Amino acid sequence: MxxxxxxxxxxxxxxxxxxxxxxxxxxxxxxxxxxxxxxxxxxxxxxxxxxxxxxxxxxxxxxxxxxxxxxxxxxxxxxxxxxxxxxxxxxxxxxxxxxxxxxxxxxxxxxxxxxxxxxxxxxxxxxxxxxxxxxxxxxxxxxxxxxxxxxxxxxxxxxxxxxxxxxxxxxxxxxxxxxxxxxxxxxxxxxxxxxxxxxxxxxxxxxxxxxxxxxxxxxxxxxxxxxxxxxxFIGSPSMNLVEGHITGGRFEAPGVSIPVAAAERGDVVLGIRPEDLELTTAEAPPIRGKLYALELTGEATLVTLREGATSICARGPAEFEAEIDAACALAPRPGARIHLFDKTTGQRIAA
Amino acid sequence: MRDRSLQYVLLVPAFVIVLATTFYPLAYSLTTAFRDWDLTRSRRPEGWVGFDNFAHAFTESHFLNSLWVTTIFVVTSVALTLVIAMSLALLLRRKGRMHTFTRVVLILPFAMSPALIGVSYRFMFNPEFGVLSNGLAAIFPWLEGTAWLADPELAMAILVLTDVWHWAPYMTFMCLGGLASIPRETEEAARIDGASNIRIFFGIILPQMKGVLLVTAILKTIFALKMFDQVVTLTGGGPGTSTETLAYFIFNVGFEWYDMGYASALAWILTAIMMTISIWYVRMLLSERKMATA
Missing domain, CATH: 3.40.50.300 (P-loop containing nucleotide triphosphate hydrolases)
Structure with a gap:
């Protein structure tokens, strides 16, 4: 040794x-x-x-x-x-x-x-x-x-x-x-x-x-x-990475509007893992899009939404079923970890 | 169905040519081996003599001498070629800047006709104006005036030299191929396990080269057993009969002394020797394969 x-x-x-x-x-x-x-x-x-x-x-x-x-x-x-x-x-x-x-x-x-x-x-x-x-x-x-x-x-x-x-x-x-x-x-x-x-x-x-x-x-x-x-690189399925900007305490991108604790700035990338997202029926959901694919893994179903160029994957319950192209909504789970990165340098932005 | 029979019809000419040029002479020489046929007496083989021609061979010192000469030649040239080829392959294995160049240079000797190799070496060892005899005498003065090809041992050595010079490069390529097929990890594992370079070579590389070296040895042995060209153009079998190989002796019996029956018998003896050695090699090779893949 x-x-x-x-x-x-x-x-x-x-x-x-x-x-x-x-x-x-x-x-x-x-x-x-x-x-x-x-x-x-x-x-x-x-x-x-x-x-x-x-x-x-x-x-x-x-x-x-x-x-x-x-x-x-x-x-x-x-x-x-x-x-x-x-x-x-x-x-x-x-x-x-x-x-x-x-x-x-x-x-x-x-x-x-x-x-x-x-x-x-x-x-x-x-x-x-x-x-x-x-x-x-x-x-x-x-x-x-x-x-x-x-x-x-x-x-x-x-x-x-x-x-x-x-x-x-x-x-x-x-x-x-x-x-x-x-x-x-x-x-x-x-x-x-x-x-x-x-x-x-x-x-x-x-x-x-x-x-x-x-x-x-x-x-x-x-x-x-x-x-x-x-x-x-780490995590499977890998972390969702969405390009956007922060205004008024919210991260904004097509189909996405999530409250974040960060100063106002453009060119950021928001990262959130599929297991930190859940399906929601709320009135004004943080993430909206059309259902793109459903993949049953056994203990869960991977739900992929698309809105414009943005593609987001969430881990939903195994019993979840819906038609492809149906409107779908996601929200961060309580206590979900939201990561922010500088788009140009790629570095993590301290929360 | 007609197309199918046409296929065979079209094959017939080639088949006939092959039969006529190889199978017929082969069968003819086999029957001739059991007959008396002196070309100066008759244009056709004469009476049957049973095994007389074969028996004659083993009682004649001339034949036994050529058998001995061939044995010495085969053993030394196969051994030297393999050792040199393996050593060169180890040196050339690493890819350097000279990589392509050295490989091209290496293949040149193999591109030369064996008969011409004999002629050029005879000139190079000429005691008066030969570049090698004079060059060697310049470096080692006591060699001054050596009549290289007039000395039985030296003539044999030079015959072996020309053959090794001709074959070693080609065999080097075979060894290079063998080396390339050995996984690099086994060598690195041995280095980490604590083996010295010499140990890695004898304990790890050589055992994995066994198959390739056997095939190389088979080929080289068969070619050495047939040694003829350089004997004709370099030594003429001499001095005396000191470099008279079996193939050259058979040629002499047949086309200098016109004893076709005896020559045929000798040719079949050579064939039998080759087959025995080949079978022995192939057996070794097969058991080697078994070890590697079973």
């Missing part, structure tokens, strides 16, 4: 600036998720921590020790890859034992340790199979076992679940979370799946175009997104 610090780290490929200078501290025992769309630099950041990618300037410290010039094997890390990275010519047993073998652990101790680790990830019965004889979920378990077998200081996981089918992904997610609780090892986890980020992380770093735009607890990121990008 150790903390990881990136101090003024910058990464360039020739003249191309991939990651601008920035710092990041990952606390000891923390589960930090790097979240962002593909190409945002999250994997590069992780590979720099691993030592698979050189940094152009700055320092990387693991447990207070500068590791810039240390090869991956001397950083005491373990990594789980998206494509598992298993050794195809070795059995499960040999795969898991390989890091121990390379570190000169004797045969007896190695076998005991492999058995113990395999039990932990429920691979005990598969030790003599080859990776090609395993399912995706089993392969990922082997990769996990190989990572935890020598109790490294840091775990690095690069989209470990994205090659699995949806159902397996959810159950493996819970296993990962439990494993982290059990081992308490500092973990850096890369994903583009906001659901994974929210469920697994102690803190999430949302990245965009090489920059960390927000670093906070999942709760905080969900309830107080720092800018329009984070607001739109």
């Amino acid at each position: 150790a903390e990881v610090r990136l101090v003024d780290v910058e990464k360039r490929y020739g003249g191309f600036l991939a990651l601008p200078k920035q710092s990041l501290t990952i606390e000891e025992g923390e589960f930090l998720v790097l979240l962002g769309p593909s190409g945002c630099g999250k994997t590069t950041t992780m590979r720099m921590i691993a030592g698979l990618e050189e940094i152009t300037s700055g320092d990387i410290l693991i447990g207070g020790e500068r590791v810039n010039d240390k090869p991956p094997k001397d950083r005491d890390i373990a990594m789980v890859f998206q494509n598992y990275g298993l050794y195809p010519h070795m059995t499960v047993q040999q795969n898991i034992a390989y890091p121990l073998k390379l570190r000169g652990v004797d045969r007896k101790a190695r076998e005991a340790r492999v058995r113990e680790t395999a039990e932990k990830v429920e691979l005990g019965a598969l030790l003599h199979r080859r990776p090609s004889e395993l399912s995706g979920g089993q392969r990922q378990r082997v990769a996990l076992a190989r990572a935890i077998v020598r109790t490294p200081k840091i775990f690095l996981m690069d989209e470990p679940l994205s090659n699995l089918d949806a159902k397996l992904r959810v159950s493996m997610r819970a296993e990962l979370k439990h494993l982290h609780h059990e081992l308490g090892v500092t973990t850096v986890y890369v994903t583009h799946d906001q659901m994974e980020a929210m469920t697994l992380a102690s803190r999430v770093a949302v990245m965009r175009e090489g920059r960390i735009v927000q670093l906070d607890t999942p709760k905080k990121i969900y309830s107080e997104p720092a800018d329009l990008f984070v607001a739109g």
Whole structure:
């Protein structure tokens, strides 16, 4: 266990600036998720921590020790890859034992340790199979076992679940979370799946175009997104974002008139999550429009309204039914969180 | 239905040509192998002699010599080609600025006719005006005056050299393809797990290259077993019979000594050797496939 610090780290490929200078501290025992769309630099950041990618300037410290010039094997890390990275010519047993073998652990101790680790990830019965004889979920378990077998200081996981089918992904997610609780090892986890980020992380770093735009607890990121990008990226279905202006203490846009506690200004974007809206029959509703689509998700119905260019989605009761194109009205639920962003900078406007 | 039968009718000429040019000579040579046929005596094969031609081969030192020469040639040239091809592939794997250039340069030796390779190497190793013999003598003075192609061991070495020079680049491309198909993650995982570069190569990369290397070895072995062109144009089988490969010996028996029956028998022995080796390789390859996919 150790903390990881990136101090003024910058990464360039020739003249191309991939990651601008920035710092990041990952606390000891923390589960930090790097979240962002593909190409945002999250994997590069992780590979720099691993030592698979050189940094152009700055320092990387693991447990207070500068590791810039240390090869991956001397950083005491373990990594789980998206494509598992298993050794195809070795059995499960040999795969898991390989890091121990390379570190000169004797045969007896190695076998005991492999058995113990395999039990932990429920691979005990598969030790003599080859990776090609395993399912995706089993392969990922082997990769996990190989990572935890020598109790490294840091775990690095690069989209470990994205090659699995949806159902397996959810159950493996819970296993990962439990494993982290059990081992308490500092973990850096890369994903583009906001659901994974929210469920697994102690803190999430949302990245965009090489920059960390927000670093906070999942709760905080969900309830107080720092800018329009984070607001739109986190949450499913995503937050409604409506362009308009504020006059006389109300946010105004075509079909929308919501009281807000903010000073008069133009060019703002109002954000409100679907679950913060409800259907209403009030006389002068804050949001009016024509019903555009109804989507039953099981426990709720997603109701989408359109008015001009504005499209707004609300989470309504599962039993709600109406004709498409019927007039429909929405209102913020009591205690709903209303977010305001500057349209030009995208930054959150403090309420 | 008429269209269907027309299809077959249209195929007949091609089929006949193939039969006439390959199957017929093959069958003819097989029967000839069991007959006595001296071209200087007769225009047609004469009496049946059973396995005499085959038996003769295994009691004749000339044939046994060519078998030995071929074995040495095959083993050294296959081994050297594979090692060099694999090493070059590792060097060329990373995409650099010279990437395209080096690849184009690499393919050039393969574009040359083997017979011409023999001719040009004979000139380059000429003791008086050869660029290689003189160049080597300039660097290593004690090599001054070496008659390269007049020495049995050196002549064989040069024969192997020309063949490796010809084939290694092509085999390098095969190895490059093999390397490209290895997932990068296995190598990176090994680096993180603590493996040194040498260990990564022998423990992670090489085992995953096994299939490609086997196919490369099969091809190279078959081509080496047929070695003929450079023997004709570079050494003429000499000095003595020191570079007389099986293919060259068979040619001599048939078209210098006109003993067609014996030459046919020898040709079938060579075929049998090739088939045995190929079957053995393919078996290894299949069991390798099984391991990788089962």
